[in-house]
Amino acid sequence: MVNVVGLEDTLAAHPFAADMDAEALRTIVGCCSNAVYHPGDYLFREGEPADAFFLIRHGQVALEIHVPQGPPIVVETLEEGEIFGWSWLIPPYRWSNDARANDQVRVLKLDATCLRRKMEADRTLGYELYRRFLPIMAQRLAANRLRIVELATEPRPIRGRSRG
Template identity: 35%
Template sequence: MTSATAMTTALSTEHRDRLMGLAREVSFDAGTRLFEEGRHADRFWIIRTGTVALDLHVPGRRPAVIESIGRGELVGWSWHFPPFTWHLGAEAMSPVRAWEFDAEAVRAVCAENPEFGRAIAVWVGRVVAQRLHASRVRLLDLYAPYGSGGLT
């Protein structure tokens, strides 16, 4: 996790407190699928403890794990962008405790408070950029003749 994508550094105390006012605590057993690629994205999570693997459907193969994410990290960004469809899948790799957020409720607060909405959009955008980079590197490692070549 980079400091740019951690909620604790990406959002001001005021915005973090506002977001956390919408949270509910949840837990998942190891092996639980949080969501599947292509399905409706109606919630997201911030991991408190444990690890979640993000994966990509590869026809004729097992899903390719793109990235493993842990404490303090955002699980799910597809809830923020229409058509609100998951771009990846996610599975708990260990027991996970997390804060869960209803996407519609968070989007409503973003619409009511443009400053909060802008902060959330910048945070989620940074996460998307980081996940896109991780996906590119992982897919090169898996399928390119010489791997990623050490790209960072």
């Protein structure tokens, strides 16, 4: 059985829930579970169904973009107190990148289907969650843009035939 009281306290202590009213906390805690990931574990992979979002309680998570015939590009590294996984809000509800644990990571994992159902039933809750997610979405898009500029301005090796 899930200890909802413990989860409610843990959720309330996370910066994502700062100033969230008690009723909203009680509503979403039913969609919440604790999860642990080990170094190198994927929390999700690009293209998979976006079935949750995550509140980091401990550890670091790298958001990566898959590059054919090359190593993944780390777009951003997130730490304790941050959230990620906003693809659950936007159809077709698929991850647009990978998320990998850099070390042992403890998260609160919130079930997307459960949350969408509760948001449909309670539009005030939906507004509250969107209000919290939109600034994060804007920040992540800005981080992606900066990373693209950084990659575009990196010196590249000269390609061509060697003479020898």
